[in-house]
Amino acid sequence: MKKNIQELLLDLIQAALDQCGFKEADVYLDFPTDKRFGDFTTNIALKLAKVHKRNPREVAACIIDAINKNASAKGFIREIKAEGAGFINFYLSDDYYYEELKEILSRGPEALKINLGKGKKVLLEFVSANPTGSLSVAHARQAAVGDVLASIMDFAGFKPKKEFYLNDKGNQINILGNSVDLRMRELAGEQIEFPENYYQGEYIYEIAKIAKEKKIAHEGLGDFAGNYILDIIKKELEDFGVKFDYWYSQKALEDSDKIKNVFEKLKDKGYLYEEEGALWFKSTVFGDDKDRVVIKSDKSMTYLAPDIAYHEDKFRRGFELLINMWGPDHHGYINRLKASIQALGHDAGALSIIIVQLATIYRDGKPVQMSTRKGQYITLREVLDEVGKDAARFFFLMRKTSSHLDFDLDTAKKQSADNPVYYVQYAHARISSILRSSAIKADKHADFTLLKEKEEMALAKKIAQFTETINVCISTLDPYMLTVYLQELGQAFHKFYDLHRVLGTDDALTKARLALIDATKIVLAAGLDLLGVSKPEKM
């Protein structure tokens, strides 16, 4: 796997810093805010000048000089300039971009991969909904983010697995069972009072009817209903294009001796103590606000107890990096869980918690109110039925995961310009159409140097930014930047298309432009594949 352009430039800068007498500086490369400032820029001279009390332009001059003398810089850098307060701006040669196009055409999507993960085993745990009802849009957003992040990590050389932790035991399942029981008695003609904290949805009646037919015993109702609903959830996820590698049962965990073992380990290390009849975990040692109860005074466990064992088990299964996706209501839970993995001897950095903010669904310009217990909430199923898989996935990924998301059903349904999914897909279909109607085939042997127009180079540069986009997604653990990038790539193509004819009278130029749009198509397709959104040849 080759080094990408950022890595090459960073190597050059580091070597230059060494020559200029600076040690161990953190160098960042930016895409400049303005195209006049080159293809890449760094503010390292400004930073160093500050620390060493030197003139930034002088520092920049020394660095530039050193890079210019470096033989490995030849070929892909056209010019390096110190500009503004002391920014170092890199202007890449067109040849560099032509090489990129050629690589993509000869090797396909493989040419876009970068090995950031180096085979690191990652476990992404997400959704993990109680099997007590259909998935909500909050789960849907997690499902989309988790699934795509896993795909991107795989693309970037990690070995990710996706896991759904199944809360198939405990309070919620008991309440579910009781809810079904009550509805069964109601259907049998009995007068009942239905408690407010029971599951109110219509689907409970359906389950009650089936449970009656199958003559399910009272004690088995919770499990029966849970399994019934789990099948519904699995089907919903399948239709959403999300496939889990593992379904991890909480019940199986609690029936094993894993919890006992992990408690012994914690006790040996002195992180457990008894007080007021309860067993406490000393999470404050690792920065939590207060210690946490793991076994209540009535001898039952809190949720934290199996969770500690669960996460220890993740490490035991060989995963080196754990990524959990939680709703914003769990953020107070982060410190205690992190404390537990540290108590068991793991690095705090081995666990990343991604808080996936809620999505608000808008219909007819108004937010739709939701309540889980009352069964009044928009389900993943409804969103899928209404807007389809492609728009649903794309929309859930369109915003920063840590930010609120407004999901407008009406926009998502529209097959028009204000729907970004179609904008990107349209670019792909448009290119496909041109390639179909061309008598000449696009290939890597085209004379790329014929691509001189502003819009041609802008498109070529945008193509070359794909790997950096993947890089950003990995470092932020957030796939949303990819949706932004694909819209920009689509835009660069549409602009090019509008001003320049691909299929013209000059065969050599036609070939070069065919190669350019074919490379665009390959990158669009790679991005849409990662998002799990279809890439239509026609639409």
Place this chain on the structure above:
RNA sequence: GCGCCUGUAGCGCAAUGGAUAGCGCACUAGCCUCCGAAGCUAGUGGUACAGGUUCGACUCCUGUCAGGCGCACCA
């Protein structure tokens, strides 16, 4: 009261502390005898407020105001 997320153009959103704050929608005016007009071009218009750190702040810190969510020996 405490914690998390958010405040940028009429609306929805961008901008690892960097250079003239970008994009879409809407609105206005244009572009199809020609590869897909689900597209393109141009115009209008903005950092909630008050301090601070910095050569430089939408970004970091403090406070105020506004919105969303959460604060259990629940899961």
